[in-house]
Amino acid sequence: MAIFSRLSGRQAKDEAAIEAAVLRSDRFRQEREGDWKRLEAIVTRMEKGRLRRISDADVLELPVLYRTVASSLSVARETSLDAATLAYLESLVQRAWFLVYGPRTTLWSWLARFFGGEWSGAVRSIWPELLVAFVLMAAGTVIGWKLCAADPDWYYAMMPIDSGDLRMPGASHDVLKGTLFGNQDQNGLGVFAAGLFSHNAGIAILCFALGFAFGVPPLLMLIQNTTMLGAILWLYHGQGLTLDAVGWLSIHGTTELFAILISGAAGLHIGRSMAFPGTRSVLEAAAAAGQRTATVMAGVVLMLVIAGMLEGLGRQLIDDTPARLAVGYGMLAFWLAYFFLFRRTPAGSESE
Amino acid sequence: MSDAAAKLKRGDLRRVLVTPEGIALPVTLASRGTRFGALLIDLGIIFLTIIITTIALAYIASKLLADSPLKFGKGGTNLPPVVQFALILYIAFLFLLRHAYFLFFELGPRGATPGKRMTGIRVAARDGGRLTTEMVLARNLLRDVEITLPLVALFSLSGGGLADWLVFGWLAVFALFPMFNRDRLRAGDLVAGSWVVEARRLKLADALSTGKAAASGTSETTGASYKFGDEELAIYGEYELQTLERVLRDGRPEAMAAVHEAICRKLGWNPGSGDERAFLEAYYTQLRGRLEGGMRMGKRKADKHG
Numbered sequence: 001m002a003i004f005s006r007l008s009g010r011q012a013k014d015e016a017a018i019e020a021a022v023l024r025s026d027r028f029r030q031e032r033e034g035d036w037k038r039l040e041a042i043v044t045r046m047e048k049g050r051l052r053r054i055s056d057a058d059v060l061e062l063p064v065l066y067r068t069v070a071s072s073l074s075v076a077r078e079t080s081l082d083a084a085t086l087a088y089l090e091s092l093v094q095r096a097w098f099l100v101y102g103p104r105t106t107l108w109s110w111l112a113r114f115f116g117g118e119w120s121g122a123v124r125s126i127w128p129e130l131l132v133a134f135v136l137m138a139a140g141t142v143i144g145w146k147l148c149a150a151d152p153d154w155y156y157a158m159m160p161i162d163s164g165d166l167r168m169p170g171a172s173h174d175v176l177k178g179t180l181f182g183n184q185d186q187n188g189l190g191v192f193a194a195g196l197f198s199h200n201a202g203i204a205i206l207c208f209a210l211g212f213a214f215g216v217p218p219l220l221m222l223i224q225n226t227t228m229l230g231a232i233l234w235l236y237h238g239q240g241l242t243l244d245a246v247g248w249l250s251i252h253g254t255t256e257l258f259a260i261l262i263s264g265a266a267g268l269h270i271g272r273s274m275a276f277p278g279t280r281s282v283l284e285a286a287a288a289a290g291q292r293t294a295t296v297m298a299g300v301v302l303m304l305v306i307a308g309m310l311e312g313l314g315r316q317l318i319d320d321t322p323a324r325l326a327v328g329y330g331m332l333a334f335w336l337a338y339f340f341l342f343r344r345t346p347a348g349s350e351s352e
Numbered sequence: 353m354s355d356a357a358a359k360l361k362r363g364d365l366r367r368v369l370v371t372p373e374g375i376a377l378p379v380t381l382a383s384r385g386t387r388f389g390a391l392l393i394d395l396g397i398i399f400l401t402i403i404i405t406t407i408a409l410a411y412i413a414s415k416l417l418a419d420s421p422l423k424f425g426k427g428g429t430n431l432p433p434v435v436q437f438a439l440i441l442y443i444a445f446l447f448l449l450r451h452a453y454f455l456f457f458e459l460g461p462r463g464a465t466p467g468k469r470m471t472g473i474r475v476a477a478r479d480g481g482r483l484t485t486e487m488v489l490a491r492n493l494l495r496d497v498e499i500t501l502p503l504v505a506l507f508s509l510s511g512g513g514l515a516d517w518l519v520f521g522w523l524a525v526f527a528l529f530p531m532f533n534r535d536r537l538r539a540g541d542l543v544a545g546s547w548v549v550e551a552r553r554l555k556l557a558d559a560l561s562t563g564k565a566a567a568s569g570t571s572e573t574t575g576a577s578y579k580f581g582d583e584e585l586a587i588y589g590e591y592e593l594q595t596l597e598r599v600l601r602d603g604r605p606e607a608m609a610a611v612h613e614a615i616c617r618k619l620g621w622n623p624g625s626g627d628e629r630a631f632l633e634a635y636y637t638q639l640r641g642r643l644e645g646g647m648r649m650g651k652r653k654a655d656k657h658g
Contacts, residue, residue, distance in 0.1 A: 023561050023641050024648075036556065047462055070375045079647060081640050083594045084557040084601065090378055091554040097371055098474060098551065101482040103459045110485050194443040201447065202496070209497040209539075270543060287478070287487075287545025294490035294544070301451075 025080035032072050036092060039065040043095045066096040114298065117344035122295040124339060129265035129272065133222055137261055140223040144230020145237075158231045167232070173239040180241065180248045181319055197308025200256060201301050204263040208297050211267020218267035225260065229253075247321035250328030251314050256307035258335055263300045266293035303335070367535070367549075369480040377480070379549040381536050382473035387548055391499075393467030398449055409442055454492045459485060464551070474551045478535075483546065491544035494526075498539055502527040560600055561637040576627060578634035584619050585642045591655035593643060596636050600629075608632060 042058045042065065073089040080086065123130070147154040152169040159167075167179055203221075210217035229249070236245035270289045277285035310327070318324055365381040382390075413435055457465040463483065464474040475491070477483045505520040530536045541547050588596075599607050605628070612628040615635060643653060652658075 022637060023644060025640070025644050026559050026561055029559060033556070040556075067373065070371070070373055074375055079644060081590055081593055081643055081647070082559065082561070083597050085559070088554045088556045091552040093371075093375065094377055094379065095551065095553065097377060098463055098476065101372070101477070101480075102463050103483050103485055103488060194440040198443050198447045201451075205451070205493055205496055206501070209494045283478075283542060284545075286542050290490040290543030291484065291486040291545060294486040294493060297493055298489055 025076070025082060028075065028079065029082070029085055032068075035065060035068050036072065036089070039069050039096055040092055043092070043099060046099050047095070062096065063100055066093070066100050069093055069096065113346040114295065116346040117342065118295055118346055119299040120339045120342045121345065122292055123262060123299065124343075125292055126265050126269045126296065129268040130261065132268060133218075133261045133265040136219060136222045136264075137226045137257065140226030141230040141233070143223070144227030145234045146230075147227070148231050148234040155231050155235065158227050167235060169235060169238075171235075171239075173241070176236055176239050176241055177244070180236075180244050194308065194312070197305050197312075200259075200308060201304045204260055204300050204304055205297065207260065207263045208267045208270075208293065208300070211264075211270040211293075216271070218264040218271070222260070222264040226257075229257075244321050247324035247328070248315065251318065251324040252307045252311035252328070254328045254332035255303055255310060255335065258332065259300045259303035259307060262296060262303075266296045266300070269293050306331075365536075369476070371480050379476070380552070382471075382548045382550050384530050384536055386471050386473055386550075387530070387536070390465070390467035390471040390473060393470055394453070394465045395499075397466060398453055401449060402446065405442070405445065409438060413438070451492070454495065455488060458488045458492070468548070472551055472553075473548050475546050476549050478541075478545050478547050487544040487546050489544075491538075491540035491546050494538075494540035494543055497523070498526045498529065557601065560597060560633060561640055576630070578631055578638075580619075580635060580638050582642070585639050587618055587656060588639055589653040589655040589658045590643060593636065593639055596632065596639070600632055600636060603629075 038061075042054070042062055045054050045058070046062075069089065070093050073086075073093050076082075076086055076089055144158060148158075148169075155169050167176065207218050207221050210221070232249070233242065233245060236242055270286060270293060273285040273289035274282055280288070310331070314327060315324065318327060365383060367379050367381060369377045369379050371377055416435055454465055457468075458475050462469060462474070463476070468474055475483060475488065477487060502520070502523040505516070505523045509516055509520055526539050529539045529542075533542075535541075535547055537547060596611065599611050608628045609625065612631055615632075616622065646653060
């Protein structure tokens, strides 16, 4: 019998104990207890986080033992009434399940998949929302411009003006030009860039997170932020500095506004999935959308790091409009090409 | 799942996950209090780290800058490159601490932040499948709306008008989200498809039915032999068996005596005293043997009425 061949390697004492056990379920337990204890030891070591101290053999054995113990649990549920053993097995299978089905990727393999196609794929998958966000941002810009053109007081309503800020209606050509050029001697640009990034990334994450409220807040945030853009363009247009202002904004703005556009679209995507879940339940739809857009958002944070560096360093160091435009639209071309032309599904993808 | 869920009473935290192998795994959801406690511990760790680093850096900076007058003004600050570099690192560090602390720990093998570990809970996928990186990212991206924003709104309430109250009320919906659903999901969990469950660790208890008295029905103290007939075992079911197991494991003499007396009365035996444990172990083993034998034949007896 299989039982005896399993037992042959064990100690005589165990055998005697198994013989002595009256109940079949106790014999079942005694035969398998070794496997359970071994799985428990491996799981306990892994939970302590000392991954380096766990031997390769243990790592290979974990899924095998997990399935063995899981089948022990199924059998025990049908044959044993020992509540303590059942509770132990349930907790052990659960702990092993956490490890076997836990987040298993290393940072590097995740990054490789992320850059190797998952990011661009995730961005492409929300293209309807990207279009909506783009239309909204364009509309916001036009509205900002038109409102200021109709009544300059609107400028003050839209722009938070610090004391000492020279950019306001009525400022002369030279004053405005001074705000666009000639800042390359500034010290502390790196700090400025880091601060900008931290601020912008916070806003982008917020924009995404608020999408949860059925997508309305990201819409408003997109419009509100771009009315400011329209107002600034109007201001510089009035003094014949449109192209210079566009260059000043574009060098980082193409990356930054694109990132904000994407995060708004991601928020919108969640909101849309919840408002119109289709055949799935609202919870399932929200979860699917959330996981898809999480990848998008990780990318947005990265884009904002780059935008922060371009704004803090590039804009101050590159001091003429053609070069600024070249950098800005070069970046835009790069992003567009990466997102929409780079179609590749990385191997070992975790998500569906 | 929804059928099973519909039967659950309000406030019952037990759920059943089905693993990819098709094994139903009971889990207990973490209670709101536990999760709040875990969050407080984590926030405490974050704040302490910020305070300690800030003080340390400020101290170092004050030493470095002791002889160079600080000039803050429009167009940047006039700082030595070393301090500038440190400042950049500091800003990046604060950002990471705020947004990556939870990510880092929840993506690790333990699937839990230090606060969660201390309170014995962890994150799991709601569908029983793998907890993916995307889930952990998604559930943590929403933390801002759930914690930071409501707090900011709360502090700006003093002397605020109707609009402030409206904003706060709206944000409070996010903060209090776990209060309004059966699975204790916070907004991040909902979007990520995750939930937070208790991570129990149980030791394998000794088998009760393999001791001498249990196995042979013979008491070691008195030498009395306990053998129960089929009718004598047929009066109880699985529920009583499990109660008996609990009593035996707790091992409190008063409880054992009471149960001993109750069983004897039911059997029509004259309850003696002094040998309760051996009697109960023998009865437990033989009752379990009978009930398990029935299980194998597909007959289950839930309790004494069954």
